[in-house]
Amino acid sequence: MDQETAQVLFREGAIMVCLDVPEGTEFGIDYASWTVGPQFKGIKMIPPGIHFIYYSARDKHSGEIIPRTGTFIDFQQKSVVVQKWDDIKEELTEDGVSADDVQRIRDNLKDLDRFLGPYPYDGYKKWISLSNFITPELANKLQPMSRRISSVTDFVSEVSNTQSRKTRKLSNNTNNSVKQDGTSTEKNSEESREENAEPTSLKEAESKLPDMKVREESKIQFSLIPKQKYPPGSSPTEMTKYSIDSSYALESILRTYYCDNEMGILGEIQFAFICFLMGQVLDAFEQWKNLVHVMCTSEEALKNHSSLFSNFIGMIHFHIQETPEDFFVDILSENNFLTSTLQEFFSNLDNLPSDSGLRKRGLKFRDYLTQKFKWDFTSEPDDNAPTVVE
Numbered sequence: 001m002d003q004e005t006a007q008v009l010f011r012e013g014a015i016m017v018c019l020d021v022p023e024g025t026e027f028g029i030d031y032a033s034w035t036v037g038p039q040f041k042g043i044k045m046i047p048p049g050i051h052f053i054y055y056s057a058r059d060k061h062s063g064e065i066i067p068r069t070g071t072f073i074d075f076q077q078k079s080v081v082v083q084k085w086d087d088i089k090e091e092l093t094e095d096g097v098s099a100d101d102v103q104r105i106r107d108n109l110k111d112l113d114r115f116l117g118p119y120p121y122d123g124y125k126k127w128i129s130l131s132n133f134i135t136p137e138l139a140n141k142l143q144p145m146s147r148r149i150s151s152v153t154d155f156v157s158e159v160s161n162t163q164s165r166k167t168r169k170l171s172n173n174t175n176n177s178v179k180q181d182g183t184s185t186e187k188n189s190e191e192s193r194e195e196n197a198e199p200t201s202l203k204e205a206e207s208k209l210p211d212m213k214v215r216e217e218s219k220i221q222f223s224l225i226p227k228q229k230y231p232p233g234s235s236p237t238e239m240t241k242y243s244i245d246s247s248y249a250l251e252s253i254l255r256t257y258y259c260d261n262e263m264g265i266l267g268e269i270q271f272a273f274i275c276f277l278m279g280q281v282l283d284a285f286e287q288w289k290n291l292v293h294v295m296c297t298s299e300e301a302l303k304n305h306s307s308l309f310s311n312f313i314g315m316i317h318f319h320i321q322e323t324p325e326d327f328f329v330d331i332l333s334e335n336n337f338l339t340s341t342l343q344e345f346f347s348n349l350d351n352l353p354s355d356s357g358l359r360k361r362g363l364k365f366r367d368y369l370t371q372k373f374k375w376d377f378t379s380e381p382d383d384n385a386p387t388v389v390e
Contacts, residue, residue, distance in 0.1 A: 001121040009045035014075035017042040020085040026056040031123035041115035048077045057090045067152040070279040074136040129318040133267035145217040151280035222287045223257045247300035296345035306358045
């Protein structure tokens with residue numbers, strides 16, 4: 001960071017004060033992360049805008065890193081965000097931080113300054129390339145109600161199958177406990193033995209587990225991708241067409257969730273990618289793959305949304321460029337997802353008029369991938385996957 005930029009950020013940048021974070025905690029913002037030392041109090045000189053904060057504490061007994069928690073924060077110019085570590089929940093929270101506390105910290109920033117680490121500005125351009133379509137409104141819309149994005153799914157137990165079964169059997173016993181001649185059936189002991197018996201199959205064992213569901217306030221509010229890929233009342237020909245061409249599904253998503261700004265779907269793809277890459281959320285990776293697949297297989301929509309797809313090309317280019325090599329190999333190895341999906345996309349672009357700017361941009365991206373990774377997207381091998389150019 002040059003001196004002029006440092007002075008601007010020192011005057012205009014935001015500050016995040018993190019109180020009582022345990023030593024040894026992994027703490028990160030955007031592209032950079034550190035292990036917290038005993039004097040850590042937060043981050044200063046944060047460029048205004050959307051940033052992703054994440055951390056992983058250490059287990060007090062084993063010393064092992066616990067699952068990661070993250071959140072998107074829209075930092076305002078010269079703002080001071082104060083959060084405090086909750087020892088019980090093992091997370092940063094604004095609970096218990098009053099307006100007076102914030103003002104007191106503002107008044108003592110000079111004394112606090114030496115305990116604040118500077119924002120890692122060297123990675124700022126990369127961060128912008130990965131988040132430029134995420135608006136504050138979109139971040140608020142997609143984040144869980146708890147405002148905490150956890151790498152581990154937060155399940156809550158419903159009434160167990162075993163308990164439900166006992167309740168039903170007790171109800172049946174009440175109705176059938178007395179025969180017509182007035183004698184009791186008395187099956188409770190037998191039923192108790194059945195409930196406590198060792199399961200004899202996997203299916204039976206699973207049936208004895210409690211019902212689990214994801215806690216509502218912990219869910220990321222991703223867009224739902226239509227299960228029906230063709231319009232209502234479609235002819236057999238149309239059903240076949242839209243089973244291959246995802247344009248109807250894409251238009252449905254845009255109409256339902258992004259009618260005011262179609263670029264919002266790119267922001268959601270970026271949001272999902274960041275949640276996976278930095279937040280370690282596997283469900284977010286699945287959403288990223290699903291939305292990328294919808295975009296890449298929407299041939300009809302190319303004509304009506306050229307600006308959207310042009311920006312999509314730039315976005316997916318940065319995703320590929322900035323992804324760690326070992327992780328990128330994992331993406332490719334899983335059913336050739338990315339290579340096969342991109343081949344469909346480039347094939348659709350190739351069908352556009354030769355003077356189309358979108359076509360030229362897309363095929364230039366194809367040539368870049370071919371040169372960098374030695375993929376050949378122009379062939380049609382038997383398994384419908386790109387071949388490697390020798």
